[in-house]
Amino acid sequence: MIQKHWMIGSLAGFGLMLGVSGASIAQMPHDEMQPSGTEQTTSFRRIDQPNWLKGAVTAGGIGLIGVELWWFLFSKSKSRKADSNQGMQEATITVDGGYEPNRVVVTVGQPVRLSFDRRDPSSCLEAVRIPDFHIAKDLPLNQVTEIEFTPTQPGEYQFTCGMNMFRGVIEVQATDHSVETTQNLVSQRG
Numbered sequence: 001m002i003q004k005h006w007m008i009g010s011l012a013g014f015g016l017m018l019g020v021s022g023a024s025i026a027q028m029p030h031d032e033m034q035p036s037g038t039e040q041t042t043s044f045r046r047i048d049q050p051n052w053l054k055g056a057v058t059a060g061g062i063g064l065i066g067v068e069l070w071w072f073l074f075s076k077s078k079s080r081k082a083d084s085n086q087g088m089q090e091a092t093i094t095v096d097g098g099y100e101p102n103r104v105v106v107t108v109g110q111p112v113r114l115s116f117d118r119r120d121p122s123s124c125l126e127a128v129r130i131p132d133f134h135i136a137k138d139l140p141l142n143q144v145t146e147i148e149f150t151p152t153q154p155g156e157y158q159f160t161c162g163m164n165m166f167r168g169v170i171e172v173q174a175t176d177h178s179v180e181t182t183q184n185l186v187s188q189r190g
């Protein structure tokens with residue numbers, strides 16, 4: 001949530017910057033054109049912006065809209081399959097304005113080690129909880145904290161910050177796909 005607001009703010013700031021710099025570029029040749037001592041018109045004068053500038057500003061605007069769309073639609077769900085390493089399923093989750101990735105895919109019945117790499121000083125993210133596995137752990141800043149557990153049932157299990165504001169999902173897949181359909185929605189808590 002918080003990061004989204006920053007993002008919107010910085011996007012707006014960037015857009016403003018584009019506009020302002022565009023205007024000052026457009027004004028430069030105009031000012032130089034005025035010879036000193038001749039009549040100064042106080043009435044409005046139409047500033048003809050060069051076409052390349054109009055094109056650049058338009059392209060910039062469209063680009064920003066694209067970035068925003070991408071941010072809202074796609075950046076939220078980043079999924080990663082855990083790496084299997086000598087029977088241990090491992091994944092590193094970066095804690096910075098949320099969880100990245102915020103969906104980790106693992107296989108049932110094998111131990112999982114999640115390494116939370118906390119880089120965000122916000123107290124909101126100073127702890128992580130995985131209620132279904134009765135895990136609650138502090139995440140010291142600029143350290144990697146490992147959490148281990150073994151999922152025994154396929155399903156989707158949430159992990160959250162201490163206040164339940166930021167969330168991620170551990171997706172536990174069945175090894176046998178016939179089991180998956182019957183046990184898919186084991187537990188999901190809001």
Ligand SMILES: [Cu+2]
Nearest residue numbers: 124161163165
């Ligand atoms: Cu929080």
